[in-house]
Amino acid sequence: MTISKRERTANSESDWNSPKLVYAISKLSVDMESRYKDTTPDNTESQPKEIDDNKERYPSPCDTIEKIKKGEVDNPSTSSQTSISTPAKKRKIKDSDKIPLQKKLALAIGAAPLALPLVTATVFITLFLLDVVLLEPKYSSLVLLLGRSFDAVSDPLVGFLVNKTQRKGNTLKYWMGFAIPFLLLAYFMLWVVPMKNGENQIGILCYYLSIYILLQIAFTIYGVPYAALIMFQTNDQRERDIATAFRMTAEIVFAILGIGVVGGIVSDTLDSDSVCDDSGDVNDDWLKKAERKYMIAGGAICALVLFSGLVTFLGTNERSDITIPSSKISTAKATKRVLKHTPYIYLMASYFCMYLSVTITQGNLQLYFKYHLDKVDHFTYAMVVLLVCIGVGIPVWQAVMLKLGKKSTAYIGVLILIPCYAVLGAVPSDTSVVIVYATCAVAGFAIGSAYLIPWSMLPDVIDNYTVENSERNESIFFGFFVFFNKFAAGAGLGVSLAVLEIAGYDNEACEQPDAVQNALRLLCSPGPAALVLLYAFFVFMYPITDKKCKENKEVLKQRILRERYGADFHRYVNRSFEFDNEAIETF
Template identity: 30%
Template sequence: MAVSPGGTPDPAIEPLQSQPAAHTPEPGSDSRAGRLSFCTKVCYGIGGVPNQVASSATAFYLQLFLLDVAQIPAAQVSLVLFGGKVSGAAADPLAGFFINRSRRTGSGRLMPWVLGCTPFIALAYFFLWFLPPFTSLRGLWYMTFYCLFQALATFFQVPYTALTMFLTPSPRERDSATAYRLTMEMVGTLMGAAVHGLIVSGAHTSHRCEDAALPGRIPVSPDATRLYFIAATVVTVTYPVCIALLRLGVKEQPEPSGPASSQDLSFLAGLVLTVRHPPYRKLVISFLFISAAVQMEQSYLVLFCTHASRLQDHVQSLVLTILVSAVLSTPLWEWVLQRFGKRMSAFGISAMVPFAILLAALPTAPVAYVVSFVSGVSIAVSLLLPWSMLPDVVDDFQMQHQHGPGMETIFYSSYVFFTKLSSASALGISMLSLEFAGYKAGACKQAEEVVVTLKVLIGAMPTCMILIGLCILMVGPAPKVPSQGTSCQQSLRRRTSYSIA
């Protein structure tokens, strides 16, 4: 989650979904041959931990590192964040395209992509936190490695999540494996914020500025560089360790043969059809605003606590409060969705609105902890709701157009693409506003204009975007939902093809 919308649901590979006949055993008809051992499920879940650890750490701490440790201008940080998010968005359809055309090897067709991406993504993440000896081209350095990290993370996550369909032919066992994966990814999200934050917390305490005579830039502390180096090394090591366990404990099953879809469409042609579908259009546009608001709330919390309030020593605790409340409230929101409906649950997102404004107006420690807890609860429903509503939209489209199951891939991958692009634009533009306000990289004390800008970015901007998104979501009728028997098989494939990253 970093809690990000990180995570990020990824499209399944198209031919994997164009063979429904191979995965249609009766519910509850699990044969012993199709059962997965506890060890296999745990090892499969562990495989998703590194990406969540790395994504959580970058979501909360990358901006602070680039501005106050690497000390590159805010305008360049804006380009780094925008370029990285765009590269991750563009990699989603590209990953499906290339993996779709790869050949099966002795290790399978998906596992080689996971194994092949691991060393490169680990190196990209490590160098993302490395302080090069030169200063003039640091912006280009971090742009390069952040783009590589985002793109490689997508090329890792797409085959990893699609691997669910090739663990066993049993739907029940696939659901169980998915539950293990989601649980381990939640653990990884907490680990990323906790471990990285605990290690680097000494680099951003209030004591570092006590000896600074002037409010201007102070030299980079060797301790800060060392702490970020240690944190990057710890997270980097999780990649080979966890993927080794994945490889040892999980075996990709051969692809079953089945009839191809009779109505195969290219991605572009399918995209045109999906964006013309009114319920999908409404869902995407509304969550473009909501997901961007959540991303801004997460990304600017650490900066706000460091430069717009006296909460530097509480940053780690506030981040953990957000993540823990989000994880613990997810089962509650699942129950609310079932009991009161999805539209009623959407109002839970608005809970953070008054508290975000309160934090900007009264930045004290007690208020900050209350705001963090409520924000975590709201973030949980903002992450859960679109992936609960999107299957209804897809089913509504299928009832009207009768296209093959490959359309599900297009719906999911295009939604991921649009939301990532929205987050990239929001972070890029908002970071430019700090540049215009006169943010001085590495300075202990920022100008009053910067403090006001951070209050707007943490309070007013997310509030406006959440309210706009909710208004769009509530306008018009909800999509028609078919009977459970009609959509059982489609829902199974959708549940096993995305993650909470």
Template identity: 30%
Template sequence: MADLAKTTNPLSVVAKLCYAFGGVGGEILWVVFGAYTSIFLVDVAQMPPLFAASIIFGSRVVDILCNVFLGPMIDRTNTRWGKIKPWIVISTLFLIVTNALVWYVPDVGTGGKLAWYIILYILLVLAFSGFSISYRTFVMFLSEDSSERDSAMQYRALLAIVGVVGGIVMHGQTLASFRRSEHDSCDNMTYSANSSTNSSVDGVSLQMTRTGYIISSAAVCGLLLLCLSAVVFGTTERKDISATSGGKRDQNMFKTAKIVLTFRPNVYFLLAYFFIQIPVSIGHGGIALYVQYSLDLEDQIENVILAMMVASAAAMPVIAWVVSKLGRKTSYICFQLAAIPIYIGFQFVPKGSLAVFAVVIALGVTVLAQNFIPWLIVSDITEDCCLQTGERLDTPFVAIFLSTKSLAITVGLIMATIGLEIGGYKVGSCTQPDTVGSALRILASTFTSVLTFIGVVFAWRYPITEDRRKEITEAINKRKLSRNSQPDETQRNGSLSNVNGKVLLPEESSRPEGLQEGDKLLSSELDLSVLLDCKESVV
């Protein structure tokens, strides 16, 4: 492998840091958006729970459908500035504009606000999808060395979680400083079924809370600009790598999507990830609602979310160590099995008890595992598919993965919002019936535990073990060595190495070592166009 090492330029620490910092702003935006969307729509924007659910559902469905097409579109981009960087720039600028508007509450009535938020949420999630697909794929084009890419992803995960903790602190403390005034009509109120005795939220207090959201969004927008500058000026896109991505140029998007969606390891992984991500999304999007209405700890919402994020940041070295010892598949399964009793714990936290901090701290470790390990698995799947088909489909694989993630988040947020409706949530009321808290408890414990277990079953069926991953890496390294020696072979063999004007690479003429029959595409179709070209040339 010494020859291969000579052909690989290691990434500098500066490049890894710039790439990692480039995603911090987007991560903060998405975490704040996910954690506070439900409570913002129902408590601050004063939208009925079903309207809030329709806003979330409408925007996410458009996002899921468009992700399927965004991946191939990005893969077919070819500009003087590269394949990926133009998409990062454009999507980040759209994120800045939409994030500045999505936390504003217009005075246009319920129907007008419904249209306002549906449009803005669609634009925001589309902009984030464009950014996330291009940014996450960008690491594939920084280096050919998988260990260098893994190192860059570890930098990204570490800076992202540290940035998210800082972002949650900033957002939470900003909201806390604009929390209800001392003359708030909701103080010392108790729920009554008689709406005439259940006071509404004070107008002055509500306006102060809305101002806090706007100030926080402005800070995130400024951070997004800094992160964009780091990616643009601190990293270099390897055009020699990106030029090989996308497979056959005459292959349409639907055929590309079919290859990705029928690749056996990817099928099991996406099913596992989907069922595991829904509980994570319920916990993420519903934790504020759970703390406020199930535990009656409204003044602790920001602190609870912060505790979960700090736990995730502290767990990063532990998760990396476990992955290095047990492998990616086994580690992923173990962390998700550990999450099941944690979810069950939400059912038994007493009302008003600070024991919720112990539960969310433990949950933070498994949440980080769900956010970090799958990206390593996606890299393995992409490499394995490249060996099977001879085509690099990095961006489509990332796009389909993000579509699955978006679908799971959509289901989780909608379930959290519908839980309010089932519990009998009263729009604009200072206090809520106990049934609201009970519904959120069941959602946060029973539903999450069952769905996580189903996801673990599919993860167990995922075929790329550590031994298989080593075989993939070895086969790819041999292919790179063959490709690097191809010019010399061409010079020695002359026209024999060229048939019909096409150079036949060694990996196209024989099956690479390490491939397993079970990892073939689910489709049995074979492309015989190369053999036909050879036949015509001979004739």
């Protein structure tokens, strides 16, 4: 079938003379002829079935015209009069851009090697170092601060390496698989006491600092490619947001699982009456029992991490047809350009403040329950309530975000979270357990927005950067984002231990002075509340609105069309012919 024959068919009626339709048909004709040439056998008479299959797979443009006339396909010349920059009606996502449910689940399960060790270490490491290892608060703070500070080198470095080794295929997945053995080794050794409790403080400091640095490196090698993996699953932003919500929900589920597993195993070591002997000193039998329990808990978490890592490694693949333009400049210049991108600066600042607030609260909540509320036996249940409400809140916040926008959703979360911090600072030591659980439930629901919003904003920042610089550098963006995530956790715990050291915390005593209780109230109420207000300020300064996000999507869509149609695209756009998005996708 020749071009002229298609043009005669298209011109048979006056409303089929649209230059836009003629252009689309001519382009489609060239594509179809090349495909027929490549796929049709030499002996067409002997293999009619294959020819019919090819025609069914690559329909004739004239057949498409007939479908348009019958109403089966919209007429691009009459179905829409909006320009390419005008938001189109809600469209159906192409099958190639849909992420299958099983792959979404495999991606979500991949959050376990990060969530399980990170959350359990954040929640239990403070009490473990102070009351089981008997490491002084100043040395414990050095372990956490220096270990996290090492990420200032490891996170960007891993981001650079991932960016440089990025190829079509499963590069990111292989990075993740490489990290799993080191992650398992470092996490298990974190709960091993290398020498007699409380003796040789410098030796214990060196041991835990080395293990902690190895753990952070393993987190980085796994976390940076995992965070970028969603970008290589689909080109559709809505599908990416849904996959991100799956991932955030999975993180909360695994956090709950981790707290439940570790808390359930070590729960009988949290009884204050069994810690001290008759002389008021720490009981040696209790210390040995606590060491054994924490090692068992560490082994259980390692088993879960290994299983989930295998599921993600075997159940995910990177789409080779998603091309991410690589940087044409050096890594140093690309990093400098990324760190100067204004939306990224405000996003990182907001995320750092919120995550620091949550980490400070989580890291000191166990001590708060033990020494201020005298309800340490309720701590595990309170944490489960908190995390369950975070998990329940994420789908709700996802729906609110799609309805009201990301910035408005962040403000609503702040308005709910601030009163919860006020309650933690105001309640007396003999307060009712019901009030404590209710506060944890409401706070968890509000924190769900803080987990979801920054990670949903990050792809928008990358798209904005791509529009301005014609390059993406995903690994650099995610590398620094993961760095600020982990640095906030380490900084929060390190600062908390430094405050406890100043307040006079004695890890070999069974009772703590009033100054320590006041310090714990400070660390669980006004300090985190101030950081939440800073988070709201940086979200307010964040310049990418929902309207700007849509405009960036349209610009990137035009670039895709330009790459597909080359000079023909420029010629027709310069003539001001309007392209209908749905018609272009149909053809």
